[in-house]
Amino acid sequence: MSASSDHGAPGDGPSVPPPLTPAERVLGRSPAEEARTLMAGTNAGVLATLTVDGDPWGSLVSYGLLADGAPVLCVSTLAEHGRNLAADPRASLVAAAPIDPAYPVSGGRVTVAGRVRRPDGGEAGAARAAHLAAVPSAELYVDFNDFSLWVLGVERVRWVGGYGRMASADAGDYAAAEPDPVAGAAAGAVAHLNADHADALLAMARAFTGHTDATEATCTGADRYGLDLMLTTPRGRAPARVGYAEPITSAGGLRAATVELARRSRG
């Protein structure tokens, strides 16, 4: 993961205790995977286009995704953003995870930028299907004369994961990456692990993270590669991460992966 901190992240500092023994190296989602996962996690975002004066114009749009992650928009040529796209194809689209009003810029979001094209030939059908798969209610207007499909060819990708977690992704990496299949199930799994499996989380923390003196472990995130933990130790609190034996490849794979992790931690 090439994520880097652009400035000091609040809360980071020398008080975080290091592992006591070498920790397992655990894979995380790449910036390209983070971006694909956020894009796949919703069907609405804000499109930035250029007005006739070259001013930046933001507007809400719905979208679906082609297999390579290119967004498919369905916009009215009568609306300002439709006229803007017809006159200048440069555009960017922002998708965000649900926003916590108490910490509005603490969550994940992504900007994909490039140029739009009207899909034609074989792409026209795929684009229509992709939009309708994500936005079934677009059936109401997709065939109106004044609505057009546009595909945003992605040339730049900028992911921000929260305070101090951000990275750009190569457009080719974005096109090749998969959305995390367990993203939709993660919040429920995290709640379940914390409510019913605190002992297993602590065993994982002691076995794999190098914090052999951990006295408590709370799960703060789950993805296809592993779990994020927040540990309590006599030396202070420390974030840590534990990895599954294999990356999860299907939406239902979280339970088996965490069971295996717990079993191995007792090993």
Add this chain to the structure above:
Amino acid sequence: MSASSDHGAPGDGPSVPPPLTPAERVLGRSPAEEARTLMAGTNAGVLATLTVDGDPWGSLVSYGLLADGAPVLCVSTLAEHGRNLAADPRASLVAAAPIDPAYPVSGGRVTVAGRVRRPDGGEAGAARAAHLAAVPSAELYVDFNDFSLWVLGVERVRWVGGYGRMASADAGDYAAAEPDPVAGAAAGAVAHLNADHADALLAMARAFTGHTDATEATCTGADRYGLDLMLTTPRGRAPARVGYAEPITSAGGLRAATVELARRSRG
């Protein structure tokens, strides 16, 4: 209200029955009031700026509001949007009501566009206070060296209320308008009216909307000026609106206004 439909709105058509007797004319929120209400309803939006190449760049930002509705941003000069603003002050900001994933473009949103300025003199303190009032957690970073406050001077306002409901607002009207004080309480009031006061809603519908043959009335919205209703009549379903005796001026005013409306409908 100067809202206009840019294209045929799905569901509208000749099958909606007209009132049988003249309906009371009921004030609604102006486009400027809709815009101010949406802007005041959240503290995060998407900012559109220009890259060094003049490309449109969208990014998530948090914001507060000055008394005239000008957004106050707090962004890092190390982030792309911060660099963009420093190089070219043109920007727009999109704020949206919570989005229903089944109908992602059916809800309210607003774009305010203009030029940013660094607040100085007396405005600097007001801008800092406005941002922190909306985003208290910005205390974490507002005084970091790389973060700057920017005020977006609003020159253009475009409001979209949903399918076929949209209008531009004059910048002066936007600055002078008030956010609807009951916006935060409306959803709860609507649920309460429908659950416990169906008879009162029907009496209002018959007394004030001209649909004297209504057999059922469901409240679909509440604002400082009145209630939106969906009526069932032997001639079909019809949207309608009933107005309070006086516009509501405080957040707690919905109950008294609807009680007065119910009393008057029995009059």
